[in-house]
Amino acid sequence: MNRAKLISFHHGACVPLTELPCLDFPTFRESLLEEVAGDARIASFFGHPDADGVNLYAVLAHDWQGKLALLHTRVQNSFPSLTPECPQLHLFERELAEQYGLRPEGHPWLKPVRFHQNWIAAADIWGRDPDLHPIPGDMDFYQVAGEEVHEVAVGPVHAGVIEPGHFRFQCHGEKVMNLEISLGFQHRGIEQMLIGGPHPASIYQLEAAAGDTSIGHTIAYSQVLESLSTVEPSPRAYAVRAIALELERLANHVGDIGAMTGDVGYLPTSSFCGRLRGDYLNLMADLCGSRFGRGLVRPGGVQFDLNPELVDKLLQRLSVLETETRGAIELSFDSPSVLARFEGTGVLSIDAAEELGLVGVVARASGLMRDARLHHPLGGRQKLFDAPIIETDGDVFARGNVRRREIYASHRMIREALQSLQSGENRIPLGPLAPDSLAVSLCEGWRGEVVHVGLTDGQGQLARYKIVDPSFHNWAGMTMVLRGEQISDFPLCNKSFNLSYCGFDL
């Protein structure tokens, strides 16, 4: 068997591209499949074209070793799809097909991802007119035929104040046999805009990559640039980032529990949590003037300081909010009518979660311990994270309960971080980025792991920047839980995932 020696490194390292051998495809394939059959999972997989074809890079995460590994190969026009043996690559390969006109031969579900023209003016593998912008949602949907079988199409414009996406259900009566999701409506071309950077506008585009995860994405981006310019932010800056990351988690998790209880008609928790979510956003605004953490995290550190008065104020506010949040949440988790709707609904098995490479709250609710705060921390913060939370039932209740327990853990983590702030520089200026290098960054945003990869050219500019929002992995999990469920449970299942459309569409 062909087996390549892995280029293994710790999170935060800058890897010179010259140290990364270009494997022939069979060796790449064998090595990748063997790693995934072991303890590795795919954190990122992307292409970068040069004169000789398209370079493919696979970033593997060995979570329990706290290490990352890289594999590199080069392909032209087509390559044998790895998806049949490694389903967690399914969307990454579709993405390559869409971006570079590469055909993954034998891919079982080869459809467009975001509906844009390909980036290198290659022939369109779906045979669409190269001069026209593709029409979103224009693809063959999986269909079930038969008596009493009907199809329900929802979106792109949904009923609520929410982002757009298209959902196609194949139903028999109330029962859903299959759900297929077609996204791309939010595609703004972020990865393309980042090429040649870092540009002055880049950080603001990343703040809005998924606007509810501004802190998660800006931390990931800053870590990439810090790795590439070998700058280490101060412990104080790391602590302020950690506080902001947990505040973002609090606001979103509290909002999600409110939305889930709202969907089962339990209004007390729903309305209390709606208000509390806003109060957590206001804490973020106390820190940086923006309720969504815009402007706080910057490469080299953070842009706002926490003076002692602000620390006191935050601690005080947090303790009030903690009591109120517990009161609001425990009401619903103590209510049989809520539990009856949560338990056993939208079950995702640990096997499906693992095969599809799911991350974050969804993975942890199905029994997979995946948390970048535990496995891939930076700045010596591993000692400070001792609250990995896991549930095993994989249903709506488990996803709610992971959030509930993480909320209580975040309260404690923020309090401890505020009480033990060290002095130090808020922000250390970055030097130039190392040329011809690659850096990977992981950050456990509130939905799950945000992965950014930056690859520089000979001048130290970003030649390729790859973003993987947790939603990119997790939407596939959403389609799995609907199988065999009542269509009327879709909103509840959807709220229990609460995935990002723009984080997926980029």
Next chain:
Amino acid sequence: MLHILSERLRQGHRTGKFPQQEPTLSERFRGLPQITPNLDQQQQSAAVASCPFAAVQSVAGQLQIDVGRCLFCADCPVAELGALEFSHDYRLATRSRDDLLLGDETYRLAEKLNKRMLKLFGRSLKLRQLSAGGCNACEADLNVLGTLVFDLGRFGIQFVASPRHADGIMVTGPVTENMRSALLDTYAAIPEPKLVIASGACAIGGGPFRDSPETNNGIGDLLPVDLYIPGCPPHPYTALDGLLRLLNRR
């Protein structure tokens, strides 16, 4: 049941007194920018060149900021040059695109609708919100208006599911190419007369995604806009203030 009641008592009454009482915003909140007067040509050129989103222009020897394009950046390079300062004023909504261009004059806040439209919508305004590439920050802070702190319903304003039930459309996002036709279709499905509200820097001028080939730089000429609400994202009180001004409620 007793648990619910006692928790209800503990959570208390939370609906704000807006608009009778002004809201308390965080100390670090960045509101309406104010251009520093009497900058020389060189300072103006430096300021114009420094904004990554082309929000600052020099017009007839006077520096002017396009509040619609401004993202209220914490590290605003124009502010670092001393050419502008962010005030604490959250009131930003205007009725016309030109009113968003601010030099040394007073900012022209949104005026009320005309008599006929006020008669129709003044006491009941149903809006269809449409995200056309919005990053979920604008959407989230519009959703917040429905919570008990803001309680949008007490002003007769409500977000509705169907455009057929709506009196207007509230657009967020830079209008991605992939949402352009859905935006136009949704607008067409709303019965006349109807309002268009552009909420957030993206919908007004493309925001951070200005000049991406995949976006349309906001609504632009696609639809006739009746109310512009600047911000990235706009503070919920900025949006509420704009809506109430439109309805002659403040």
